[in-house]
Every structure is written in structure tokens, then in C-alpha cells.
Amino acid sequence: SVILYNDTFLTREQGKVDMEDRGYQFGDGIYEALRVYNGKMFLLDLHMKRLARSARELRLTLPYDTDHLAENLDKLIKENKMENGYVYFQITRGAIERKHRFPEKPISCVLTGSVEETTQDEDLHAEGIKASLVDDIRWLRCDIKTLNLLGNVLANQDAFEKGADEAILHRDGVVTEGSTCNVFIVKDGTLITHPANHFILNGITRIFVLELANRLGIPVEERTYTTEELLNADEAFITSTGVRVTPVVQIDDHLVRDGKPGQITTRLLDAFNQDVDQFIAE
Numbered sequence: 001s002v003i004l005y006n007d008t009f010l011t012r013e014q015g016k017v018d019m020e021d022r023g024y025q026f027g028d029g030i031y032e033a034l035r036v037y038n039g040k041m042f043l044l045d046l047h048m049k050r051l052a053r054s055a056r057e058l059r060l061t062l063p064y065d066t067d068h069l070a071e072n073l074d075k076l077i078k079e080n081k082m083e084n085g086y087v088y089f090q091i092t093r094g095a096i097e098r099k100h101r102f103p104e105k106p107i108s109c110v111l112t113g114s115v116e117e118t119t120q121d122e123d124l125h126a127e128g129i130k131a132s133l134v135d136d137i138r139w140l141r142c143d144i145k146t147l148n149l150l151g152n153v154l155a156n157q158d159a160f161e162k163g164a165d166e167a168i169l170h171r172d173g174v175v176t177e178g179s180t181c182n183v184f185i186v187k188d189g190t191l192i193t194h195p196a197n198h199f200i201l202n203g204i205t206r207i208f209v210l211e212l213a214n215r216l217g218i219p220v221e222e223r224t225y226t227t228e229e230l231l232n233a234d235e236a237f238i239t240s241t242g243v244r245v246t247p248v249v250q251i252d253d254h255l256v257r258d259g260k261p262g263q264i265t266t267r268l269l270d271a272f273n274q275d276v277d278q279f280i281a282e
């Protein structure tokens with residue numbers, strides 16, 4: 001397969017990273033993962049805006065502007081003849097002998113990108129998934145989409161070992177987000193999700209679902225809620241580029257209400273699917 005390496009296109013085998021790359025040694029880098037439908041990147045602008053913010057927050061200088069990056073990603077998709085799937089790319093601060101502080105002289109950052117075809121049936125999770133509650137032991141800048149994902153990895157592994165598909169994280173009983181997704185609940189017809197601050201990643205899908213809720217006239221509260229409220233919710237679901245809108249029907253040994261996808265969750269998923277169909281047809 002063809003990969004993007006800085007501003008050139010290489011074969012996957014040629015894709016090598018220096019052993020002193022700061023992304024490799026410190027997780028000193030940022031990333032984005034976008035969904036591709038019909039060869040086109042979905043919600044591209046929102047992803048590029050978040051990338052630029054991540055770069056600013058880490059004081060990383062992007063190798064070239066996001067318009068050129070979008071062109072390169074488009075070319076990457078075409079070179080791989082990919083219609084449906086994901087494009088993943090990351091940018092590290094670059095390779096230099098190992099010191100924690102930033103390099104004195106600016107070094108070139110290292111951008112790598114690849115595609116992954118998906119044949120998965122979109123509604124794979126339509127019937128809902130099982131999640132497990134896991135302590136959120138991550139740092140306090142979860143709002144930056146960095147390569148520093150060890151807290152997410154350990155939580156995800158913990159949930160997996162408990163037979164769950166995803167970890168729902170909480171700090172002293174306050175639900176933050178999932179290890180790879182955002183978390184929403186519905187209570188008495190109102191959609192509730194954690195506010196977009198430094199305790200969570202402000203997911204592109206989260207933003208899109210909030211906009212869908214407004215369009216559908218579903219009341220929304222962006223506020224903290226507890227694990228108690230989660231377990232007593234009428235509905236729960238997760239959102240991400242990877243899982244779109246996926247109902248959560250069980251949390252550890254507890255069924256979310258009747259253990260079936262909720263009515264508002266289904267309405268949001270249907271509206272989401274309609275928007276995607278429209279995007280594909282454009």
C-alpha cells in the first residue's frame with residue numbers, strides 16, 4: 001500500500017521512523033483519524049481545525065498548511081484506490097538526541113499517513129455494545145489529540161479483559177469519556193454529555209451529534225454527570241469517527257434500562273446515516 005511521508009508518497013515498507021523520533025520516545029506528537037466515504041473525507045474541515053488547535057497547544061509547527069495536507073490526504077486515498085475506510089495521520093516534533101525540553105534549534109517534524117479500507121457493516125453495532133467502567137487516570141490535557149495514549153490503551157485493555165467492547169472513564173465518579181470515544185446519556189428526553197474542556201477530547205462526532213440534536217429539537221445539556229446517572233440513564237451511547245453513534249446497552253453487569261438501543265439514540269443514528277448518505281451522493 002502507499003503511505004504519506006512528509007510531502008512524498010512511499011510504499012508501506014519504505015515507511016521508517018528514526019529511533020530518536022520524539023513521537024516514538026515521548027509521544028510528542030498529534031494525530032487525526034478521518035472517515036472516508038465514496039473516496040471523500042467526512043467532516044474534513046472540523047478535523048483540520050482541531051489539528052491546527054492541537055499543533056498550537058503543543059507548540060508544534062505543521063510541515064505545511066492544512067489545505068496542502070488535505071490535498072496530500074486526498075492523493076493518498078486515490079493512490080490506494082480506497083472508496084470506504086479511514087485515513088490516519090500523525091505529526092511528531094521530529095528526531096533529535098533524547099532530551100525532554102524542546103530542541104534549541106527548530107527541527108523538521110515528521111508526518112506519516114496511511115489508509116485502512118473498511119468493509120465493516122456500518123450498523124455492526126446497531127444492536128449496541130457492552131462497556132465497562134474504568135478509572136480515568138489520564139493527564140489533564142485530554143483536549144489535545146496527542147500521541148500520548150497510554151492511559152487510553154490501559155483502560156481499553158482493562159475493559160477488554162472484562163469482556164467489554166469499550167471503557168467508559170470516570171474521575172471520582174464523574175463520567176468523562178470513553179477510551180476512544182465520547183459518551184452521551186439520555187434522561188427524561190434530554191441528551192447529556194460532558195462539557196468540552198480539558199478532561200475530554202472534543203470529538204468531531206460529538207460536535208456533529210450535538211448539531212443533529214439541535215436540528216431534531218432534542219434538548220441538550222453539556223454538563224458533568226455521575227456514574228450513578230449513567231447507570232440509571234434511559235439510554236447511553238458512544239460517538240467517534242470509528243463507531244459513529246453506537247448504543248451502549250450494558251455497563252459491566254448492569255443493563256441500561258431494558259438492554260436495548262434507546263429511541264433517541266436510534267433517531268440520532270438515523271439522522272446521522274441520512275447525512276452520510278447525502279454526503280456520499282454529493
Ligand SMILES: Cc1ncc(COP(=O)(O)O)c(CN[C@@H]2CONC2=O)c1O
Nearest residue numbers: 033179180181182201203204205240241
Ligand atoms: C479519547 C477519545 N475521545 C473521543 C474520541 C472521538 O473523537 P472523534 O469523534 O473526533 O473521532 C476519540 C477518537 N479517537 C480516534 C477515532 O478513531 N480512532 C481514534 O483513535 C478519542 O480517542
